[in-house]
Amino acid sequence: MHRSNTTTNHNRPDTLGWVGVGLRHPHYRDALSETHSIDFVEVHAENFFAAGGLSAAILDDITDRYSLSLHATSMGLGSATSINESYLTKLNALIDRVNPTLISDHACFTWGQINGHLVHAGDLLPLEYTPKNLQHLVDNVDRVQQQIGRKILVENVSSYLEFEHANLTETEFLVTLAERSQCGLLVDLNNILVNVHNFSTDDPLHTAKRWLDNIPTHLIGEFHLAGYTSAESPALIIDDHSQAVSDECWALYQYAIRRFGPIATLIEWDNNLPDWQTLLAEANKARQVIEQFATPKKNTRKDTQRA
Template sequence: MFRSEHHQALSAAVGVGLRHPHYQDALSETAGVDFVEVHSENFFAPAGATRDFIRAVSERYPISLHGTSLGLGSAEPINTDYIQRLKNLTDDIRPFAISDHASFSWSRLNGRRLHAGDLLPLPFIEEAVNIMAENIDRVQQILGQQLLLENLVSYIQFKQSPMSEMEFLTKVAEQSGCALLLDINNLLVNAHNQKADDPLQTAKQWIDELPIDLVKEFHLAGYTPVAPGQLIIDDHSQAVNEECWALFDYALDHFSPQTTLIEWDNQLPDWQRLQQEAERARRHILQHVQRQNISGGGSHGLPTSVTA
């Protein structure tokens, strides 16, 4: 059985993505966040300053590891060295969650293994389900911990996809035993870029397709506004916008509160502003609980701070 009890303990926790400009803030200040997320690959060095830092962070906060390079949908086998480095890191800092994306990255050209350096989209076909489920199972067996699979922003759509993205993700999760990390902002970006008449309503319909017990984490983020009809780039450069907050409320009602992360990677604000975004997410969770109590739907429990 893969370790998942940490998820349950943090089910209503709110955290932030910890990026380099805020490293010292995170260690020196009393933070109003329940956990931090870091990019796994930044801490693969087995010794030195980065490993010392992440150990210090792990003594102060629960940590979620978020990967960008596993390429779980790759037909080319996942790099063994990568998995071993990830296992070394997880054994060292004991993250409560490990996640990566529903994408492919690894391929082979002229006999050489290559990494795309990006999150490339997949066709939603049975073959891709089987490949991704097999790769996820392999990684979970090595790590001894359940993975979270994040939905992707895709700037193209494959004509030969016979199933929806949500059906695809559900099949992968059920076949592999992983859970889902639902990026709320990614749903909206895709709905806008696919020229949906009502992007918010379309995103809500996608949420309705997912079984309520598969989603274990939410990501919230913002993007640089563009003129109507222009392509939106998922740049994580702004505060969470009102449309995303509205969809978050809908997701809370559909799935119940789950671990929630504020992502902000570019044009970073100061540490205090980032904590304000986390506090707003916490207020939305509290409001959800109040709505449930008023409607007689019962309480999912108030979010509480946690310690490592």
């Protein structure tokens, strides 16, 4: 059985070469029907905060078959109001119960106050890249890691607006976060491309590669791959995870694997879901890229763990 019970570390050597998929509700039955040729699955943490019931039972079955990545969407690590204590308590309980291999959230804010009441935005709101917001992010990441007793990965987000007063680049912001908080980075290659398309007139793939060049190799613990949708009016690229991984994203992934090595990789597909076999075929493409382009310094799969 392919399952790891070791604690999380950014760029952990025992996840090198791992390939996984985001596991969504329509695919639960398929995922549990047999152990497939993937190394891990990702679930959204908030969907499993309930201590009992059907969702908890399903998650237990999943963790019996696969290594698990918990991907949170509601921590709001960049929120100036800090993180909701009740949320952290639920997250910590879930981590203790399922002992995930990877834990991640986003470099964004979600919590704020209206008339003195703490409210959640219900979305991943982008941060202005300033020293003040960086400090909020560092403080919150440190608080989370201290509370759960593990390192987490923080993901770059897509955005549809540019701030006027940002005095750090996105990569400076993320690298400084990782260095000061000792977290790792989850680099979403599709999000890089979405932002480049929406905010730059330069060649998107070339610009995205230069983005990656600014990240030290030891900071990355995971890649996300996804597809996007083009909108005609206004002319935007929408990060909706409703398509197969784009050719452009595959090209960027090849470059990333050459530069960073066989980093754990996840296929994200959240809307207009395909059948399970199509999703697995996307994961197999990622594995082929790793096998073709990664420097062969270590074994890229832990076949000895499979049942």
